[in-house]
Structures are given as structure tokens and as C-alpha cells.
Amino acid sequence: METGDYDTAIASFNKAAELYENSVMYDDKLGLRNDALVTIGEVHLLRHDFDSAKDQFEKCLSLKNDRDMIIAI
Numbered sequence: 001m002e003t004g005d006y007d008t009a010i011a012s013f014n015k016a017a018e019l020y021e022n023s024v025m026y027d028d029k030l031g032l033r034n035d036a037l038v039t040i041g042e043v044h045l046l047r048h049d050f051d052s053a054k055d056q057f058e059k060c061l062s063l064k065n066d067r068d069m070i071i072a073i
Helices: 006-018 029-046 050-063 067-072
Strands: none
Touching: 006 029, 029 050, 029 067, 050 067
16 A cells, blocks of 8 residues: 555455454454455545545445444544
8 A cells, every 4th residue: 555556455455354354463353354444445545536435434334333433434
């Protein structure tokens, strides 16, 4: 994401969100998934793709609509 390779970043964060249950070095596995999904929205913002960012953040809220998710977004 920081290098500007946004397509690879989105693919990587999607993979992290998909495989979050297999993480052995992350205590908050559900948090890992949520962080990855929120970061995908951030990548869309960096691309100035605001519609995709909005869709991604709405997806995040549909999975977990609480104060922590709202703060993350």
C-alpha cells in the first residue's frame, strides 16, 4: 500500500481477511480480519475511488457495527 501498488495491496488484505483464522501470531484474530477489511477501504481512498471506499466501509459495518469498527473507519 505504501509503495503505491494498490492492486497488490488490496489482494493481500483480502487474503489476510480470508485467512485470518489461521493466524498464529495475532492474538485478536477477528481484529486482524477487521483491520484488513478497513485497510482495503483506505487503499480505495488513496486511489481516489470514493465509491469503492464507501462500499468497503459499509461492508465492514455490516460485519461488525459497533464503536470499535466506527472508530477504525
